[in-house]
Amino acid sequence: MTDSGYFIAFEGGDGAGKSTQVRHLVAALEAAGREVVVTRQPGGTTLGSALRDLVLHGEAITPRAEALIFAADKAQHVQEVILPSLARGAVVVTDRYTDSSVAYQGAGRSLGAQEVADLQSWAVGGLTPHLTVLVDVDPSEGRRRRGGTHDRMESEADAFHTAVREHFLAMAHGAPERYLVVDGSARAEEIAAQVLQRLAQEGLL
Numbered sequence: 175m176t177d178s179g180y181f182i183a184f185e186g187g188d189g190a191g192k193s194t195q196v197r198h199l200v201a202a203l204e205a206a207g208r209e210v211v212v213t214r215q216p217g218g219t220t221l222g223s224a225l226r227d228l229v230l231h232g233e234a235i236t237p238r239a240e241a242l243i244f245a246a247d248k249a250q251h252v253q254e255v256i257l258p259s260l261a262r263g264a265v266v267v268t269d270r271y272t273d274s275s276v277a278y279q280g281a282g283r284s285l286g287a288q289e290v291a292d293l294q295s296w297a298v299g300g301l302t303p304h305l306t307v308l309v310d311v312d313p314s315e316g317r318r319r320r321g322g323t324h325d326r327m328e329s330e331a332d333a334f335h336t337a338v339r340e341h342f343l344a345m346a347h348g349a350p351e352r353y354l355v356v357d358g359s360a361r362a363e364e365i366a367a368q369v370l371q372r373l374a375q376e377g378l379l
């Protein structure tokens with residue numbers, strides 16, 4: 175981990191409202207005069223965008239191939255975007271990171287959380303966020319908010335999304351010093367205030 179920058183990940187199920195929270199946080203950090211680099215996974219690099227199309231909209235991808243594509247996206251992303259940004263002192267805010275793979279591929283696809291966590295850790299060279307905000311939402315509420323269009327992950331059954339949610343919560347409860355869990359069904363402004371309060375405690379704001 176670099177000394178100068180600060181690395182924040184937002185995680186949660188589909189339709190949890192992460193992207194809205196990322197926007198709120200970026201605005202607050204910029205207002206406080208910080209350089210902010212905002213990014214998302216999969217995607218965020220040229221290779222990542224191609225991998226994103228493949229993995230979310232491609233066909234006949236086996237679970238292990240899926241896990242490797244998500245890992246390749248992150249390997250590129252960390253090297254190309256995240257590490258250089260942290261090295262010059264920026265705050266990096268990412269919409270999803272390694273925990274998504276542990277929850278979706280490890281728990282959702284039943285590949286094994288530890289194996290997927292090891293794969294992800296190797297892909298990102300062990301880079302861990304200072305803080306991960308888990309926006310927790312019931313899968314049925316997430317489905318309702320997403321509306322009609324569904325990618326490969328979103329089309330999965332409720333049981334898949336429930337396994338994903340439970341695994342996110344288990345990771346967060348296992349390391350409270352590195353996580354903030356917020357209730358995704360609360361008002362967006364209320365959630366944003368909780369995130370800022372925690373970052374103030376961490377000394378970032």
Ligand code: TYD
Binds near residue numbers: 274276
């Ligand atoms: P995206 O459109 O970015 O969804 P959201 O707005 O909910 O973040 O789609 C990303 C999808 O890919 C989402 O369903 C979660 C899934 N995913 C994984 O399965 N593994 C991963 O490592 C990552 C980063 C995402």
